[in-house]
Structure formats: C-alpha cells, structure tokens
Amino acid sequence: MVKSRRDRKRTPKIEAVRVSFPEEHGLPWLTMLLDAYYLADRGIALEISKRLRSGQHLACKKGCSSCCITHTTIPVYPLEVVGIYWFVIEKLSGPEREKIKRQLSAYKAGKGCPFLTDGACGIHPVRPLACRHFNVFNKPCSPGEDPFFTRRQDVLTPNERYKERALAAMLPFHGIKKPSEKRRLAKAGALNSMVKNLQEIDWLNLARRMDGEIMPKTKT
Numbered sequence: 001m002v003k004s005r006r007d008r009k010r011t012p013k014i015e016a017v018r019v020s021f022p023e024e025h026g027l028p029w030l031t032m033l034l035d036a037y038y039l040a041d042r043g044i045a046l047e048i049s050k051r052l053r054s055g056q057h058l059a060c061k062k063g064c065s066s067c068c069i070t071h072t073t074i075p076v077y078p079l080e081v082v083g084i085y086w087f088v089i090e091k092l093s094g095p096e097r098e099k100i101k102r103q104l105s106a107y108k109a110g111k112g113c114p115f116l117t118d119g120a121c122g123i124h125p126v127r128p129l130a131c132r133h134f135n136v137f138n139k140p141c142s143p144g145e146d147p148f149f150t151r152r153q154d155v156l157t158p159n160e161r162y163k164e165r166a167l168a169a170m171l172p173f174h175g176i177k178k179p180s181e182k183r184r185l186a187k188a189g190a191l192n193s194m195v196k197n198l199q200e201i202d203w204l205n206l207a208r209r210m211d212g213e214i215m216p217k218t219k220t
C-alpha cells in the first residue's frame with residue numbers, strides 16, 4: 001500500500017547514530033571501524049526510510065533473532081574481527097560476559113552465531129556490516145527461513161555508495177590511506193579476499209583471551 005502525503009509526513013525519520021567509545025583516542029583502528037559502521041548505517045537508514053515512506057514496515061526488532069541462528073555464513077572483514085575481539089574483551093561485563101564466554105568456549109563451526117544472547121546481539125555496537133545490512137520488511141523471518149531466497153523483495157538492498165564508503169573507511173587499517181586509492185580499491189572489492197566466515201572463526205581463542213590477556217594495540 002502506497003502511503004498518502006499526510007501519512008508520509010508522519011513516518012518517523014530513521015537516523016544513523018555514530019557509536020563512540022572513550023578508548024578511541026588511543027586506538028586509531030577503532031575510530032576507523034566506527035566511522036565505517038556509521039557510513040554503512042547512514043546508507044541503511046536512507047534505504048529503510050525509502051521503504052517506510054512507501055508503506056512497508058520493518059520487521060526487524062530487538063528480540064527477533066532467528067536470522068542469527070539460521071545464517072551460518074556471515075562474512076566479516078579483518079578490522080571487524082579486531083573490533084569484536086576488543087569489544088568482547090574490554091567492554092562486556094557481568095553475566096552477559098560470562099554467557100558469551102561460555103558460548104564461545106563451546107562453539108562449533110557452522111552453528112548459529114555465538115554472540116546471540118537472550119534473543120539479542122551481545123556485540124550490537126560492533127556487529128558486522130553483513131548483520132547491519134540484513135534488514136527484512138513486512139513480516140519477521142520464520143524459524144529457519146532465509147528471506148533472501150524465499151521473498152527477496154522483502155530484504156533491503158544495501159545502498160552501494162555508502163557500502164563502498166564504509167569499506168573505503170576500513171582500508172587505512174591495511175595501509176591504504178590515499179583517498180583516491182581507497183575509493184578505487186573499495187569499488188574493486190579489494191577486501192573480498194580477506195573476508196572470513198564468522199561461523200568458522202576459532203572463537204575458543206577469544207574465550208581464552210577473555211580471561212585476562214591484554215589486547216595489543218594495532219598499528220595503522
């Protein structure tokens with residue numbers, strides 16, 4: 001159903017918010033990562049807003065999480081893995097930390113995501129680009145359903161321009177700092193060969209590092 005002009009005016013505006021942490025000052029790679037996520041989130045907000053204005057509604061919400069179990073090939077870039085390590089080691093606390101540590105220790109490759117706790121993402125501020133980009137409209141996924149295959153029209157198509165800008169923002173982590181080079185390489189998919197599958201990473205290593213090892217600072 002296409003919305004009337006009056007209804008469109010009432011549609012809430014979706015805005016991306018840049019996450020920040022005080023530690024960014026001493027961790028340039030973290031600024032890079034959070035800038036990249038902010039760029040991606042801006043593109044996502046733009047595309048979601050377009051869909052909302054056309055009368056669709058976003059099915060994704062906190063507590064709806066079967067996608068985190070169904071999807072077993074979630075791509076993650078090297079800087080994203082560093083971000084997840086940092087967040088889990090430095091920022092998780094209390095029972096949530098213990099629960100994620102147990103899940104990481106017991107994790108078997110190819111299973112659902114080990115960061116899902118009580119129906120919510122335990123690493124939400126640093127969840128990967130792939131998770132950010134996966135948004136579904138009109139009705140929640142059924143258990144085991146991947147709507148990319150069952151109802152592609154309900155799955156958000158990422159905004160390519162912002163996606164490329166997000167990838168370009170990660171490139172200084174790999175020594176590429178010149179703006180024109182970053183743009184060119186991001187467009188050419190230079191990071192694709194470095195992508196890992198989140199469900200095949202050895203998360204036991206992270207569980208062990210949660211027990212007191214200090215995260216080394218990454219040089220840029």
Ligand code: SF4
Pocket residue numbers: 059060061064065066067068134135136139140141
């Ligand atoms: S992708 Fe599907 S399961 Fe995941 S939050 Fe959105 S509607 Fe829910």
Ligand code: SF4
Pocket residue numbers: 067068074113114115116117120121122123124127128131
């Ligand atoms: S990282 Fe978070 S959003 Fe992504 S699959 Fe895991 S729990 Fe779900």
